[in-house]
Amino acid sequence: MSRIRLLPKHIAEKIAAGEVVERPASVVKELLENAIDAGASIINLEIKNGGVRFIRVADNCVGISAADVPTAVLRHATSKIYEEEDLEAIGTLGFRGEALASITAVSKVEIITRTADELEGNRIVFHGGERIEQGPAGCPKGTTTVVRDLFYNTPARMKFLKKDVTEAHAVRAVVERLALSHPEISFGFLKDGRKEMQTPGDNRLIAAIHAVLGREFAQNLLPVKYELGGVSVSGFVLKPVSARSNRTMQFFFLNGRLVRSRTAVAALEQAYKGSIMVGRFPGCVLHITLSSALVDVNVHPAKTEVRFANEKSVFEAIYYAVKTTIAEKDPRPSLKLETPETHEAPSAQLEDSLPVLNKGVQLLFSAPVEKQSVFHMDPAVVYTPVSHEASGTLPKTSSVPSTSEQMNMEVKKENTCSLEKAPDEKQVVEESSFGAQRSFRVVGQCFTTYILVEQGDTLYMIDKH
Numbered sequence: 053m054s055r056i057r058l059l060p061k062h063i064a065e066k067i068a069a070g071e072v073v074e075r076p077a078s079v080v081k082e083l084l085e086n087a088i089d090a091g092a093s094i095i096n097l098e099i100k101n102g103g104v105r106f107i108r109v110a111d112n113c114v115g116i117s118a119a120d121v122p123t124a125v126l127r128h129a130t131s132k133i134y135e136e137e138d139l140e141a142i143g144t145l146g147f148r149g150e151a152l153a154s155i156t157a158v159s160k161v162e163i164i165t166r167t168a169d170e171l172e173g174n175r176i177v178f179h180g181g182e183r184i185e186q187g188p189a190g191c192p193k194g195t196t197t198v199v200r201d202l203f204y205n206t207p208a209r210m211k212f213l214k215k216d217v218t219e220a221h222a223v224r225a226v227v228e229r230l231a232l233s234h235p236e237i238s239f240g241f242l243k244d245g246r247k248e249m250q251t252p253g254d255n256r257l258i259a260a261i262h263a264v265l266g267r268e269f270a271q272n273l274l275p276v277k278y279e280l281g282g283v284s285v286s287g288f289v290l291k292p293v294s295a296r297s298n299r300t301m302q303f304f305f306l307n308g309r310l311v312r313s314r315t316a317v318a319a320l321e322q323a324y325k326g327s328i329m330v331g332r333f334p335g336c337v338l339h340i341t342l343s344s345a346l347v348d349v350n351v352h353p354a355k356t357e358v359r360f361a362n363e364k365s366v367f368e369a370i371y372y373a374v375k376t377t378i379a380e381k382d383p384r385p386s387l388k389l390e391t392p393e394t395h396e397a398p399s400a401q402l403e404d405s406l407p408v409l410n411k412g413v414q415l416l417f418s419a420p421v422e423k424q425s426v427f428h429m430d431p432a433v434v435y436t437p438v439s440h441e442a443s444g445t446l447p448k449t450s451s452v453p454s455t456s457e458q459m460n461m462e463v464k465k466e467n468t469c470s471l472e473k474a475p476d477e478k479q480v481v482e483e484s485s486f487g488a489q490r491s492f493r494v495v496g497q498c499f500t501t502y503i504l505v506e507q508g509d510t511l512y513m514i515d516k517h
Contacts, residue, residue, distance in 0.1 A: 075219060077219065079199055080099070080107060093236070094240075095238070096239075096240040096241075102215070102220040104202050106198070115166050116195060121176050122186070125161075155199060158180070159180075159199050160199070160201050161178045164191045164195070165194070167193065175189035227239055227241050231249070231260055239253070250263065251263045251264065257288065258270060269301065280365070282342060288336065292327040295329070295332035295335075297331075306347060315363045315370075316367075319368075320338075321333070321334060334374075340369075495511070
């Protein structure tokens with residue numbers, strides 16, 4: 053395994069300042085990322101009182117050797133980078149060597165660890181950054197870190213903490229994102245003695261999504277796999293019909309790291325344009341893979357904001373990946389109308405003159421049509437709202453079409469709405485050629501947005517836009 057070393061001063065100064073430990077979620081994030089970087093395949097987290105009083109992270113990673121344990125808690129001590137050039141191609145979640153030093157400074161920390169080639173483990177305890185004791189300990193291979201009484205020596209920070217429920221929710225959010233970024237790792241989360249989450253760790257992203265985000269979300273996803281210009285995009289996107297009211301279900305992972313990227317969000321939403329309604333947003337769990345040399349993660353203290361060497365290539369890869377998936381795999385029904393070549397298509401003005409349906413009312417047209425005959429409604433026929441006590445048929449008017457052109461209208465009552473006349477419009481069906489061999493019939497217009505067409509036992513809603 054790599055030895056933990058102190059970084060030279062000139063390298064440490066080139067690293068962006070680390071994020072201050074400000075809440076239990078910050079501690080959990082650093083400890084879990086350390087476990088992932090150390091090669092753990094099983095990580096279990098337990099918290100009590102929102103993580104303020106107790107945090108324990110246990111894993112089966114390679115462990116820390118006895119000689120490296122005291123060095124591990126020093127500032128800018130790390131096993132992930134050694135040279136200045138390593139900053140140009142960072143492939144690990146952590147690299148600054150500040151996490152343990154920051155955590156031990158504001159809490160009581162106990163670390164128990166053992167490597168595979170050691171017969172006994174090592175235990176070291178820190179209170180407020182001061183080493184209290186160190187000695188051998190019996191333990192399995194891996195590392196267990198226990199953090200107690202966070203901010204016990206800095207009451208100024210303690211008073212800014214939220215309620216235990218809020219802090220626990222923030223901790224869970226951290227665990228969820230890391231579980232989605234590494235489906236090959238089994239994550240367990242225990243809160244106040246109760247199991248909150250468990251992922252299988254079988255390297256199947258859909259299984260991790262099911263465990264973290266729920267069955268309903270997982271069932272409405274479309275798989276994505278695409279590569280363009282050296283950028284690989286894989287994962288899942290939400291079906292357009294299941295679009296959400298906000299962006300909370302958009303997760304982007306770059307080389308296994310959760311990132312916030314305006315480029316990625318813009319590409320995703322542009323790909324959905326025309327497939328979802330205005331005011332709705334897509335959801336996704338997308339993994340983006342590209343060379344570490346083409347991305348800079350040493351930009352933001354939390355390492356969630358990155359800088360791409362070529363943003364255009366990333367945008368295009370995500371856009372075409374999502375666009376292709378929606379076009380090929382979205383199971384939206386399509387309407388195929390078989391129109392005889394000898395008959396003309398319906399008038400383009402038909403959709404603007406169809407009767408308007410509000411909630412609770414369904415209007416059916418059924419008229420036997422002989423060959424070369426037409427659908428026709430006399431302009432003098434005016435529809436009036438139907439009350440709940442209506443007999444089920446429209447009132448007769450003084451102007452009725454001839455027998456061959458008569459249209460039988462049935463009004464099916466429901467509980468909430470009635471038929472209305474559109475303002476300043478005569479609800480007239482324009483004269484159009486409909487052959488006797490047609491296998492479909494136009495039912496009406498709903499909410500001035502959808503055209504209703506019946507074909508056999510199927511009712512189609514056609515969006516005019």
